[in-house]
Amino acid sequence: MSKEQELGKAFDFGLFKRVFAFTKPYYLIFWVVAVVAVALSAFAILTPVLVKEIINNALPNNSEAQLTRLVVLMLVVLLGQVICQLSFNYYANLLGESVIKDLRIQLFRKMMAFKMTYFDNSSIGVLVTRAVADMQRIGEIFSQGFFVIVADVLKMVAGALVMLYINWRLALIVFAILPVILIATRLFQQAMKVAFIEVRAQVSNLNSFVQERIAGMKIVQLFNREAIEKEKFRVINEKHQNAWLKTVWYNSIFFPVAEISFSLGIGLVVYFGVIQKIESVALGDTGSIFAFFFLMDLLFRPLRQIADKFNTLQMGMVAANRVFKILDTDSHIADTGTVEIPGVKGDITFSDVRFGYVEGEEVLHGISFEVKAGETIAIVGATGAGKSTIINLLNRFYEINSGTILIDGIDIRDFKLASLRSYIAIVLQDVFLFADTVANNISLQDKNITKEAIAAAAQEIGVHNFITNLPGGYEYNVKERGTMLSSGQRQLIAFLRAYLSNPGILILDEATSSVDTYTEQLIQQATNKITEGRTSIIIAHRLATIKKADTIIVMDSGRIVEMGNHRELLENGGYYKDLYEAQFLAEEVA
Numbered sequence: 381m382s383k384e385q386e387l388g389k390a391f392d393f394g395l396f397k398r399v400f401a402f403t404k405p406y407y408l409i410f411w412v413v414a415v416v417a418v419a420l421s422a423f424a425i426l427t428p429v430l431v432k433e434i435i436n437n438a439l440p441n442n443s444e445a446q447l448t449r450l451v452v453l454m455l456v457v458l459l460g461q462v463i464c465q466l467s468f469n470y471y472a473n474l475l476g477e478s479v480i481k482d483l484r485i486q487l488f489r490k491m492m493a494f495k496m497t498y499f500d501n502s503s504i505g506v507l508v509t510r511a512v513a514d515m516q517r518i519g520e521i522f523s524q525g526f527f528v529i530v531a532d533v534l535k536m537v538a539g540a541l542v543m544l545y546i547n548w549r550l551a552l553i554v555f556a557i558l559p560v561i562l563i564a565t566r567l568f569q570q571a572m573k574v575a576f577i578e579v580r581a582q583v584s585n586l587n588s589f590v591q592e593r594i595a596g597m598k599i600v601q602l603f604n605r606e607a608i609e610k611e612k613f614r615v616i617n618e619k620h621q622n623a624w625l626k627t628v629w630y631n632s633i634f635f636p637v638a639e640i641s642f643s644l645g646i647g648l649v650v651y652f653g654v655i656q657k658i659e660s661v662a663l664g665d666t667g668s669i670f671a672f673f674f675l676m677d678l679l680f681r682p683l684r685q686i687a688d689k690f691n692t693l694q695m696g697m698v699a700a701n702r703v704f705k706i707l708d709t710d711s712h713i714a715d716t717g718t719v720e721i722p723g724v725k726g727d728i729t730f731s732d733v734r735f736g737y738v739e740g741e742e743v744l745h746g747i748s749f750e751v752k753a754g755e756t757i758a759i760v761g762a763t764g765a766g767k768s769t770i771i772n773l774l775n776r777f778y779e780i781n782s783g784t785i786l787i788d789g790i791d792i793r794d795f796k797l798a799s800l801r802s803y804i805a806i807v808l809q810d811v812f813l814f815a816d817t818v819a820n821n822i823s824l825q826d827k828n829i830t831k832e833a834i835a836a837a838a839q840e841i842g843v844h845n846f847i848t849n850l851p852g853g854y855e856y857n858v859k860e861r862g863t864m865l866s867s868g869q870r871q872l873i874a875f876l877r878a879y880l881s882n883p884g885i886l887i888l889d890e891a892t893s894s895v896d897t898y899t900e901q902l903i904q905q906a907t908n909k910i911t912e913g914r915t916s917i918i919i920a921h922r923l924a925t926i927k928k929a930d931t932i933i934v935m936d937s938g939r940i941v942e943m944g945n946h947r948e949l950l951e952n953g954g955y956y957k958d959l960y961e962a963q964f965l966a967e968e969v970a
Contacts (some may be wrong), residue, residue, distance in 0.1 A: 757918070
């Protein structure tokens with residue numbers, strides 16, 4: 381969406397209504413804030429009225445009792461104003477935080493259900509910005525935007541009515557200045573709308589850049605890219621600075637104009653209310669003039685604040701528009717299946733499966749094969765042949781273009797999605813670990829999995845000693861992405877995680893690559909244990925690790941070119957034999 385299009389949608393009542401729909405569960409808090417806003421306007425106009433009474437009546441009459449009564453009343457009004465202001469700030473913020481809590485949960489659930497294609501095409505930094513920074517902006521619609529504007533408008537209306545009641549002539553003089561402020565406010569609001577859209581865009585760009593560089597810091601340093609990345613960051617940061625400076629510039633113009641207009645109003649009231657009174661043109665009494673000073677502040681100060689708060693409201697609406705754009709995205713795997721069974725035997729059938737990550741560009745061209753329950757099959761081929769794509773489709777991370785995939789004779793689309801994925805465990809080459817303990821990374825916070833069960837499973841597959849030798853053992857915190865462990869150690873934890881889930885189908889995707897000999901022996905021991913008695917699919921570049929597979933599927937450019945066991949494929953003298961001999965020769969040379 382272009383900036384012009386986003387600007388057109390930055391504030392509309394449809395979007396506004398949609399945001400406010402999230403306040404329904406908190407209607408009581410909503411009405412408390414609304415009532416307090418009305419009370420604030422009432423208390424605000426009482427102070428100048430009491431000042432007028434003191435100057436016009438209590439002081440000239442030398443009435444100590446009347447003065448005491450009015451001062452006490454003024455103190456009560458000020459106390460009420462303080463209580464209302466505290467209540468307003470607390471409950472408006474409570475409402476805003478409650479709304480963004482619910483909205484953030486809804487957004488996170490939505491993102492959790494997206495297809496992998498969505499994440500393939502989306503910046504992680506931008507998504508983080510939407511879920512964190514933009515959410516806070518939406519919360520400010522309630523805490524610093526809409527309700528503050530309503531309260532200020534009520535104060536202005538009440539102040540204007542009191543002015544007309546006290547002295548309509550002086551009121552008209554003050555009102556004559558208002559068009560200047562209103563025009564300036566309108567121009568300011570339009571300029572700031574554009575500026576804030578640019579600010580949000582630059583914040584997203586900055587977040588994306590920083591997130592990617594921190595995640596890829598090893599590559600940056602390995603290839604001596606520090607100077608280049610610093611320059612890129614300087615340019616992006618400068619754009620971010622310039623976007624914010626635009627808002628500073630507009631504020632620097634608007635608020636002095638507002639202050640000058642306010643000062644001009646005071647000057648005119650003084651002139652017509654005092655000078656001409658001396659000349660016997662009775663425009664008002666002394667108390668009314670002092671009351672007008674308070675009422676003018678009540679009229680002009682909220683007007684200045686409304687411009688500022690409208691910017692906050694505007695920024696919140698821009699953020700809401702972006703968040704709702706994600707919520708409205710239809711990029712989820714249809715979970716319409718009804719089949720949910722305790723487990724599967726593990727029969728797998730691919731029948732003429734075709735798929736492409738990009739429309740019109742097929743990656744798999746009519747893949748067909750069968751796996752019997754309990755069998756171990758291996759899928760080999762050059763990088764980009766389509767091996768990992770088969771695994772992604774079996775888990776329904778992506779939807780196939782045509783064909784069928786069956787597990788135990790049931791189309792995978794007929795299973796409930798969560799149920800389908802519970803039957804399958806995957807050990808990837810690039811193991812992802814959370815910044816948590818070893819135990820929690822194994823159980824993934826499943827409360828049904830006890831520490832005793834984790835330790836028992838670790839002993840069964842031969843990794844218990846490795847874990848207990850870590851500082852803190854199973855309570856050792858592996859830090860973000862498991863950086864405190866080697867790649868082989870992370871893979872051993874992934875093996876244990878998969879084994880503990882007791883899957884009907886096990887997938888090992890390059891799980892023995894890039895590890896030392898000792899770790900490979902542990903992994904091989906773990907592999908033998910966890911593949912025992914269950915359907916296993918092994919994707920491997922190292923062909924020596926798959927000699928015992930019941931069936932080896934050889935892929936090239938998205939097609940199956942050969943299929944058989946190790947001996948049969950070597951005897952055929954085809955693509956597999958060439959791969960095997962080339963790899964064997966390379967290992968001999970090494």
